[in-house]
Amino acid sequence: MACRFGLTRREWVAIGTDSDGPIELLTGSRLSVEKVRRQKQRGMVDMANPRKDSVAFPWPTMLVSLAVGLLVFAIACKLAYQQYCGSAVRYRQASTLRDIAELRQAIETYRREKHVLPKALSDLPQAWVRHDVNGAPVDSWHRLLHYWTDGTRYRIFSYGRDGKPGGVGLDYDLSSDDLGQGRVAGSGGAVVKSLPEEARPTFGQFVTDRGEYGGSGSGISMFLTCILTGAAASLLAWRSIRRGARLHWNRGLLVLKLGVTVLATLVIGLFITGLHIPSGH
Secondary structure, eight states: OOOOTTOSSOOEEEEEEETTEEEEEETTSSOOHHHHHHHHHTTOSOSSSTTTOSSOOOHHHHHHHHHHHHHHHHHHHHHHHHHHHTSGGGHHHHHHHHHHHHHHHHHHHHHHHHSSOOSSGGGSOOOSSOBOTTSOBBOTTSOBOEEEEOSSOEEEEEOTTTTSSSOSGGGOOEEGGGOOTTSOOOSSSOOOOOOOGGGSOOHHHHHHOOSSSSSSOOHHHHHHHHHHHHHHHHHHHHHHHHHHHHHTOOHHHHHHHHHHHHHHHHHHHHHHHHTTSOOOO
């Protein structure tokens, strides 16, 4: 039943028959005759136009695999971002706010003793904070800490990582206004228990951090690991679905296999991501 249909050096081979006639496939493809028979039995042969393509592309398998990969990527990315926000990348923010708390305590002591606010930070006795070569207090980015007062009120502030007014996340302007009750304790120094929510790194800062501020490890390496984790999960899901089709798994078993794939890739991916958390060293 072989026929050429005008094709050069390629033979058409009939693989079985059905109600519409013989199913004709090119022997020039990589598919063996036996494999094509199995695919025909599973309904993967394009019966509407068998001569156009030897096998219908398994779109449902691809879509489910992509969905599994995106799910794993989203979960891994969220957990990695949370780990990043609690890492050493925020050390400079915490250290700066601790120095601001120390200065505020020194100002309150000055006011109790002299019944007036200092006109400048240089009027304060030497506090246990960072200073430049001129003795002026600086933040963790080695920029001058700013002080404002109208005689009755005062404010100490830093312009954050970028050194410019305004900003969010790592660029948030830290000030004495962020020192709420319960954040400062101790008589010899200040202990900052938490940073303001506005100072939390943004997702954009997470994925663009190349390790300039957190020592070893970086946000971008954590993000790339999440991408690879999602890609691996998608590939494993694809193989599980194709294997399930060959072995005639029921839907419940297939869902269980996919669940195991999601959990396994997440555990391995998060372990590798943890190796890239900024450590400050």
